[in-house]
Amino acid sequence: MILNNQNDMYLYFQMINELQPDSVLDAGMFLKRAGSVSRQMMGCGISEDVRLDGIDFFPELQLPVWKTIYNKIYQGERLSEIQVVSNYDLGILLGSDSLKGRVSCEELLLWMGSRVSRLLVDSYLSENVKKLSDVNVQEITVEGEVYYFIDYRSR
Numbered sequence: 001m002i003l004n005n006q007n008d009m010y011l012y013f014q015m016i017n018e019l020q021p022d023s024v025l026d027a028g029m030f031l032k033r034a035g036s037v038s039r040q041m042m043g044c045g046i047s048e049d050v051r052l053d054g055i056d057f058f059p060e061l062q063l064p065v066w067k068t069i070y071n072k073i074y075q076g077e078r079l080s081e082i083q084v085v086s087n088y089d090l091g092i093l094l095g096s097d098s099l100k101g102r103v104s105c106e107e108l109l110l111w112m113g114s115r116v117s118r119l120l121v122d123s124y125l126s127e128n129v130k131k132l133s134d135v136n137v138q139e140i141t142v143e144g145e146v147y148y149f150i151d152y153r154s155r
Contacts, residue, residue, distance in 0.1 A: 007142040008094045008122065009034060013044035015120050015149075021089030022051060025116055027076075027108060029054035030094050031069055055082065057102040076103060079111045091116030094147075097124040119150040 012030055024046075032054065046052060052069070057076040067073065074082045091112045096105050109128050112119055113135070121129060123146040129137055136154040140147040 007145045011120065011140070011142055011147060012092060012094060013046070015092070016046055016050065016090065017044060019090055019118070021118075022049075023086070023088045023090070024050060024052050025084065025088040025091045025112070026052060026054040026070070027091060027093045027112055028095060028099055029056050029058070029070065029073070030092060032056070033058070033095055033098070036069065051088075053084070053088070057099055079103065079107060084115050088116045089118065091119040093119065093121045093125070096122055113150070113152055117151075117153050119152065121148050121150065123147065 008030070016024060040046075051071050053072040053074065054070040055074045055076045059075055059077075072085065074084065076082065093108065093112060096108075099105060099108070105125055106128050109119075109121070109125060113132075126146070126148070129148045129150065132150065134154075136151040138149040138151070140149055
């Protein structure tokens, strides 16, 4: 469950800092899985003004600090039962290979697409991303690793 990919961490913060979204939905709670104890990491940070909500697929591991990092935490046992408070400016789904067996990544990608304006995913979901025909998909490469930035606003 612990994530330590430096490129994932860099891109997570870089996209939030560049796009400056008002709200972010972090599917899989990347900061939790990266072992963060604040919204700061690697010399970068996420403003307290940004609504940062997470979907937790690892409820067996809990620390009170994550309730201060995330504004709201949804439990991810069944996506169909999650009622998000609003649509989000940005969704992030990194470290998705570690979600295997906990949630269908294909289902999660579709679910996120109806709740976020833009979505950042890693290459583990490349086959699913290639099936998306009605949206703008941009490939991003960081030190040889491929990521996808999906803009659902282009529908």
